[in-house]
Amino acid sequence: MMFTAGLTAREIADRCKQNIATVHLHLKNREKYDPDFFAKHTAALEARGPYRITTKWRRRVKEAQDFYAMHGRLPRSTSKPAERSLAEWVAEQRRLFERNELPQAKIVLLEPLPNWNVSARAREREMQWKKKLALFIAFVDAEQRMPRYRSYATEEEHALGVWLHNQHQRRTENRLELWKLEALNEANPGWCSRG
Structure with missing residues (x-):
């Protein structure tokens, strides 16, 4: 029954805790009594699709x-x-x-495997973004103003000004991820000068 339901010989062996050779022998013997045995299996296997859980x-x-x-x-x-x-x-x-x-x-x-669907590269980019956000918050707290990317006082301010300008650009183009927008709004509600 399992074979005609589309399970492979390996899956049957694993499920029944049997040697695969024993399963193959049993399937070969079963074919003697049902000539369509392997055709039924092939049809059921194809119905499971290419991404079936094996x-x-x-x-x-x-x-x-x-x-x-x-x-x-x-x-x-x-x-x-x-x-x-x-x-x-x-x-x-x-x-x-x-x-x-x-x-x-x-x-x-x-799902029980944490972050399986997030690439290491994406996680690294996210961490870098959060570091920039922390630097932005510290700069605004210390200077009581937004960092500038044109008439900047230090290279650190310039880097933060460019980063903030990029966030503005992404927001206006609807490319800024929602969690980033929320984080910026929470950190400094006045960060975006235009609606």
């Missing part, structure tokens, strides 16, 4: 969760081969998620 996929999720529990972080692609392989698998899930090609069932199973 035993191997479930095993990788478990490995990623165990890795996170042990190390307190996601696997890195710059580490040992086993960790690199796991990092590449997580990155592939992230790419599928970003392209809206990851089924909801897989997304639900990945």
Whole structure:
């Protein structure tokens, strides 16, 4: 029944805790009694789609969760081969998620893995933005004015002025992420001079 429902021999072996050779032998014998046995399996397997949840996929999720529990972080692609392989698998899930090609069932199973759907590069950019926000807040508190990018007094002010100008540009073009807009509004409600 499992085979004609679309499960692979490997999935059946894993689910039944049997040797895959034993499963193959059983399937071969079953074909003698039902000539359409393999055709039914092929049709059911195709109906599951290319992104079905396989035993191997479930095993990788478990490995990623165990890795996170042990190390307190996601696997890195710059580490040992086993960790690199796991990092590449997580990155592939992230790419599928970003392209809206990851089924909801897989997304639900990945949810216990913190930040699986955020790339390391995006996290780094977010941290850099938050650092700039903190520098902006400190500058306004110390100088009692907004940083300028044209007639600036120091290079630090110039850098903050350019950063603030870029936030203005993104806001007017509706490209400033909502959480950033809210953070800027909370930090300094008068940061945007134009409506």
